[in-house]
Amino acid sequence: MGTSGPEILEVFERRISDEKVAKLWGTARVRFDHLTFPHPIRSEDNKIIKQLEKTFASEGCLDEQHGIPAVIDASTFQSALDKSKVDVERLRIDSGSQPLKLKFPEGIRLECLHGQHRILAARRHLPPEKRWWTVDLYRTGEHEQTNLPIKRLTQPDLGDDARQSLREGYGYSSNYNDGIIFRQLRRCQVAADTRGEKRWRAQYHSDTKDRDLTHLLKRPVLLRALDSIIPVKGLWKDFHLGSLDIFLTMKCDELIAHYISLIRKTYSIILKDDSNFMEKADERTVKAIQLRAPGLSKYDFEFIQKGMTSGELFSQIRNVSKREDITSTLLSIDYLIPSIYTLFKDLRFLRPAVDAIRCLVPKPAKRTLLETLYFHFEGIGSDPSAIKIQIGEHSYSIYSGEQSQFSLAIRQLFLLAIRHFARQAGQREIEYSMFRLAELAQSKGFSSEQIDALLLNNPYQKMVLDLLLRTLPTQKPADRHSKAQALAKDLQNLMSALSSTTGKDSHPWITVAGSGAPISHRCGPAAWVTLTSDNERDSDDLRHIFFNKMHLRPVDLQRGGKGVSSFFIKQSIYLAFFGVSTELGQSNIWLHTEFQESHRQPSVNEPTQSESAHQPSFVESRPQEDVDMSFGESSPQDVEILVNQTAANIHQQVVKFVESGATISETPYLKDLVNEQARIIADAGKHLSTLQGQHFLWHDCYNTLSITSTIVVVVTSLGSKNNLRVQQGNKYRRVHERTPKSLPSNRLGPNQAADTLPHKEASEVTSEEEL
Numbered sequence: 001m002g003t004s005g006p007e008i009l010e011v012f013e014r015r016i017s018d019e020k021v022a023k024l025w026g027t028a029r030v031r032f033d034h035l036t037f038p039h040p041i042r043s044e045d046n047k048i049i050k051q052l053e054k055t056f057a058s059e060g061c062l063d064e065q066h067g068i069p070a071v072i073d074a075s076t077f078q079s080a081l082d083k084s085k086v087d088v089e090r091l092r093i094d095s096g097s098q099p100l101k102l103k104f105p106e107g108i109r110l111e112c113l114h115g116q117h118r119i120l121a122a123r124r125h126l127p128p129e130k131r132w133w134t135v136d137l138y139r140t141g142e143h144e145q146t147n148l149p150i151k152r153l154t155q156p157d158l159g160d161d162a163r164q165s166l167r168e169g170y171g172y173s174s175n176y177n178d179g180i181i182f183r184q185l186r187r188c189q190v191a192a193d194t195r196g197e198k199r200w201r202a203q204y205h206s207d208t209k210d211r212d213l214t215h216l217l218k219r220p221v222l223l224r225a226l227d228s229i230i231p232v233k234g235l236w237k238d239f240h241l242g243s244l245d246i247f248l249t250m251k252c253d254e255l256i257a258h259y260i261s262l263i264r265k266t267y268s269i270i271l272k273d274d275s276n277f278m279e280k281a282d283e284r285t286v287k288a289i290q291l292r293a294p295g296l297s298k299y300d301f302e303f304i305q306k307g308m309t310s311g312e313l314f315s316q317i318r319n320v321s322k323r324e325d326i327t328s329t330l331l332s333i334d335y336l337i338p339s340i341y342t343l344f345k346d347l348r349f350l351r352p353a354v355d356a357i358r359c360l361v362p363k364p365a366k367r368t369l370l371e372t373l374y375f376h377f378e379g380i381g382s383d384p385s386a387i388k389i390q391i392g393e394h395s396y397s398i399y400s401g402e403q404s405q406f407s408l409a410i411r412q413l414f415l416l417a418i419r420h421f422a423r424q425a426g427q428r429e430i431e432y433s434m435f436r437l438a439e440l441a442q443s444k445g446f447s448s449e450q451i452d453a454l455l456l457n458n459p460y461q462k463m464v465l466d467l468l469l470r471t472l473p474t475q476k477p478a479d480r481h482s483k484a485q486a487l488a489k490d491l492q493n494l495m496s497a498l499s500s501t502t503g504k505d506s507h508p509w510i511t512v513a514g515s516g517a518p519i520s521h522r523c524g525p526a527a528w529v530t531l532t533s534d535n536e537r538d539s540d541d542l543r544h545i546f547f548n549k550m551h552l553r554p555v556d557l558q559r560g561g562k563g564v565s566s567f568f569i570k571q572s573i574y575l576a577f578f579g580v581s582t583e584l585g586q587s588n589i590w591l592h593t594e595f596q597e598s599h600r601q602p603s604v605n606e607p608t609q610s611e612s613a614h615q616p617s618f619v620e621s622r623p624q625e626d627v628d629m630s631f632g633e634s635s636p637q638d639v640e641i642l643v644n645q646t647a648a649n650i651h652q653q654v655v656k657f658v659e660s661g662a663t664i665s666e667t668p669y670l671k672d673l674v675n676e677q678a679r680i681i682a683d684a685g686k687h688l689s690t691l692q693g694q695h696f697l698w699h700d701c702y703n704t705l706s707i708t709s710t711i712v713v714v715v716t717s718l719g720s721k722n723n724l725r726v727q728q729g730n731k732y733r734r735v736h737e738r739t740p741k742s743l744p745s746n747r748l749g750p751n752q753a754a755d756t757l758p759h760k761e762a763s764e765v766t767s768e769e770e771l
Helices: 005-023 046-059 074-084 088-093 116-125 160-169 178-190 194-201 207-216 220-228 233-238 241-249 253-270 275-279 283-289 298-310 320-331 340-358 369-375 405-421 427-443 449-456 459-471 477-500 524-528 534-542 566-578 636-650 671-683 698-708 721-738 745-756
Strands: 024-031 068-073 110-112 132-140 387-392 395-399 509-512 654-659 662-668 686-689 712-717
Touching: 005 024, 005 132, 005 160, 024 088, 046 116, 068 074, 068 160, 074 132, 110 132, 116 132, 132 160, 160 275, 178 194, 178 220, 178 233, 178 241, 207 241, 220 253, 233 283, 233 340, 241 340, 253 320, 253 340, 253 566, 283 298, 298 320, 340 369, 340 405, 340 427, 340 524, 340 566, 369 405, 387 405, 405 427, 405 566, 427 449, 427 459, 509 566, 524 566, 534 566, 654 671, 662 671, 671 686, 671 698
Parallel strands: 068 132, 654 712
Antiparallel strands: 024 132, 068 110, 387 395, 654 662, 686 712
């Protein structure tokens, strides 16, 4: 995944463009009798035909934009040249506004890739003697034995990608959905095809859509993000310009870009970053796998396994070995597979929280919401050990890491807003929630007139004044107000004390008995209406929507069955926008509090090894984000520069090997030195992983650190059964490297498979007997 989406798109478009130029015989006018449409994009639609009739009647039908593409083999082409008494060079020269008429022998039929409705409409509009149509002729089949003078036309047949591009690129005669139009428009812009860009944009038969498109094209963060997933064709059906109001007005460009980066990375992982496969990702497959977590849910696992086995999923990818690779990777994904559809739904999940947070600062003009918040962020000092993390409504813990204060503060603001505003509330509840949000914002270092105004509207004081007015109606207002201030403070302290002594909390559940949350309740506001006892379940989830719980890894969550839990749904939506971090989620490392739980022991309700064979290892498969939202010391406008600088600076540092919180070794960030130190530690019977929990073998240490942009390696003892399997895998790999012929092939195979599966540990594919 080293290449960005726009770069992949540019390379793909250049390759397709070069192929179309190389395979084009020329342009000619051909009689209708020779044109056929064996594989029409859509069935005949009389409404479209009548619309085209009106267009032809008012504007004519000889404009080159109405031309259609067709494929023709060399021998047929040669016979047409002979019959018409022209040569191929003449045909190319005269392929302008008045192409030559090319006559074919009787019975010859050309395969047209597009334009069925145009020809049907033209048959009604034109008299028989004028039924000639402009056709771009592309070569197909072999022709080594012909006398055609152009050597480059002996290249292979017109490829599938070029054919599909031609089918799509000639689609100006019908109304396509917004996503297809936007995708084609951006492809034309990347290819500097001004004429094509204008034609596709003209397909938006709405001033509102055209206006929204103009606004979108001026939002570089969003545009770059969308460009990155243009190669994945099947995603775009659910992109609706009519829904861009929420996409644009929320001003959450960085969060949306992060979500889209997860979509891109997910499909890059599944499809091996292959642009050909991305083009073949069909709409049916995207719809079927979205919101599935096959690495976590037995039901999702079986659904996807069946679809891949039957060929229903990724039906256009037919290579058996490639399908097996895709299946293996797809089944290992242990987070909800995102898509454009889920993005728009989840924006509506986040919108109430966004609307509440926007009340903390002035209305942004050209800035995004995060940029505006950063502008009003003063911080709380330079000592990172002084940062308090909210782990309950009135409970806090101390953070001792290097994550930026702004990044931590933003996440906590959004989590509080999600808890308090995700569901409809009364006016009093809203006033209280806004007061709590303003309190938290001020404590985290935000400052604005809006925050000050909200803090003056103290709900505790209102409550006490109301009580005093009812119980002491004869007392003077000034006396009531003086007493109310002290009583309100006492009441606030009492409520804080009560909520801080609710007892020891447990980790939330990631799986539950039964089928778990249905697909329809895995995104958007519907995530708040999940299981049968939804009110109790949502209330239970609310107490877990805090920083320390939302960044727990799958390994740290309780498992109680084979279906995904409602908490997992809410956590997945949050992480899709905000992402995991190189430190977040390591609660046993960086959260220091007397109420901290000890490491969780396996639950008696967790599935056994045989029951969870479909599940991935405890390594989280979720890709790491590359959209920086922390800003740090830089301006919010410099997000992209900051990411690049971070990646460059890493290579000037040293790699730390940390065990039980202590650094046991440091080595310069050089491949040979890093891998050698990793080998020494692995030989000592230790296990290696990233801070995110991604396990790896010693020889992959440097590459893993480079990919995850981190400089810390977590070292653990290999005492458990799972870790012993990883140790055995390390041992086999080292022995194999030193004496490649000393081990039988039936022993190497399983361990090699374990090393190459992107999201599986060796423990999942190595049997007990092999150990």
